[in-house]
Amino acid sequence: MYLDIVKNILKAPQSAGEKLPSVRLLAESLKISPATAHKVLKVLLARGIIYSLQGKGFFWGKKPDWEKLPEPHLSGLQQVEAGVREDWRSGYYDPQKKLPSIKEMAARYNVSRATVQKYFEQMQAQGIVDRVGQGRYFPVVGKDSDFNKTQVILITRCDAFGTLFLESDREIELLKEAYRVAEEQNLELIILGYEEQRERFLNRYGKECKLSDFPLCLGSLVSTWLLTRPRNLLHILAAQTYPVSVWWEHPVEALPRSLRNKEKWAFFNLAFGTFSGNAVGKYLLAKGYIKVAFISPYHESNWSKDRLIGLQNSGIETIAVVDKTMPSPWAYRQEAIKSGAKGENVETVARKQIADKLLRLLNSKTVLPSVWVCVNDEVASILMELASKGKIKLPQYWIGFDNSRESYRLRLDSFEFNTSSVVRQSFYHLTSPGSGLFATKDLLELSGKIVEK
Known part of the structure; x- marks a missing residue:
């Protein structure tokens, strides 16, 4: 009622x-x-x-x-410190650019200009920020780095021939942004594939190599995307003395505690966590929607579960239409290969399996809300195919995650993860390990936004 x-x-x-x-x-x-x-x-x-x-x-x-008054137990200085740290974590500030003016930051954190000035003076004394004359402050880069080292190694999963596994637009964008940032900072980016089965590193020619082959390496970026045993790779890197930035693509509880507290290491959570689902839920509430269906054929995964929890925590009423037997699109492709599919036919067979699963899920519900939240853009694309064949009726409104190429083809509103910020923050950590802005050992969750089409 x-x-x-x-x-x-x-x-x-x-x-x-x-x-x-x-x-x-x-x-x-x-x-x-x-x-x-x-x-x-x-x-x-x-x-x-x-x-x-x-x-x-x-x-x-x-x-x-x-109307949002500061917590009574926080002093003005503490309020600025907490606000800057949170904005840094969310990617609001670009490590390679100057910070806003004192006037702008005073307005943002609801404190006096004198308080912001005092905060910056303390940060400057610690060597975390600096300024030229009376200009704006900027993060100090290279505080603890070795300027004689000019290489950054990016490690991501590959097959036995050194071919990288890049299964999503987001992974490709991370790689492209890493090249852009490396060029801006006059660094040489070296891509190494990690063959998980044999625990070895392969270069672009499929030749095995060792981390010690790169004496000019100042730090490493590590993607754990699609790794089934990410700890093994991280323990290999733990023997190195240089800084490491890890793009963690697994449940938070699976993060090795010993490495989480390791000096010169930083972990970035890009796809897991409830923040993206929560943001979508609040966005829908602001549009006047109060009840949605969350559709996922990948609900064996934590990332799907986290997005659902985020939606529910936003306060919007959520009907879960999920299958708990598969964790990802990649798992469906592996099943297609096991069934005998080869080459381009693998994708066709996998999409049909997902489509059949989605059809069963939707038919299992007698009534669905008029708003659907798809666990990713690929699911929305497959639902569109089903609708074009007259097998389902599309909702009044739907939205996805990843802001991939598919979302533009479908003109689908979608949550975009802040891949640019995670790369820039990762590089900043390599060139400035031990910065006070990274003093926390928390898993750094960079934010994102809904891109409307």
Whole structure:
């Protein structure tokens, strides 16, 4: 009953900051009891669709920033420090660019300019930031690095011939961005494939090599994408003395504790965690949607589970339409190969398997919400194929994850992971290990955004 009333309220014209009628007037206009009207307002409030001001009532939209007062136990200096650290973690600041002006940062963190200036003076004394004359501050690069070393090794999974496994647009974009950043910093980027079965490194020609073959290496970037035993690779790298930036693509709890606290190591969580699902849920609530279906044929994986949890934590009502027998698109391709598929036919067979699985999942639900959240853009693409064959009916609105090429072809709104920031932050760690901005041993979760089409 409450959800039906909420839907009717959301159909009415509304603008951010506009005050809602009082509980009594709302009850009279909707012909419901005051108690029911109050519960409806609580639902809207819990889902972030409205906000309340003590003694003033309820208003549409998000609470204005000026109402978000700092925690009483934080001093102004602590507030700036916490804000900068969080913005650094989320990728808001580019390590290769100057920081905003003192005036801009004072406004952002709701403190005085003198407080921001004091914060920067302390950071400058520690060698973390610097400035030229009265110009803007910038992160210090090269604080603890060896300027005689000009190579960066990027390690990612490969086959027995040295061919890299690049299964997604995101992996390709990470590689392209690494080349761009290396060029900007006059560094030579060396790509090594890691053959997991034999635990060896292969160069572009498929020739086996060792990390010791690169004496000019100042640090290593490591992608754990598609590795089944990432710890083995990390333990090999642990013998090196140079900094390491790890792109962790596995559950947080699987991260080796001994390496998590290792000096000169930093871990970046790009695909796991609940932040992306939470962002999509809040985005949908802001658009007036209150109930969605989450569709995933890969729910054996933690990344699928995390995206679902993120949606649920956002406050939006979520119906899980999931299959728990497969962890990824890559797993379906492996099944296709086992069934005898070869070459280009592997992709065709795998997509058919996924399509059949999706059709069974959708047919198992008698009624689905009019909004679908696809676990990734590939699932949305396969659903479109099913719709074109008349096997399913597409929803009123749908959204995906990854912001891949498929999302542009489908004109699908999609969550884009901040791959550029993770690469730039990773390079910064290699050139400035031990920076105070990396003092925390937490898994660094860089953010992203919904790209509307």
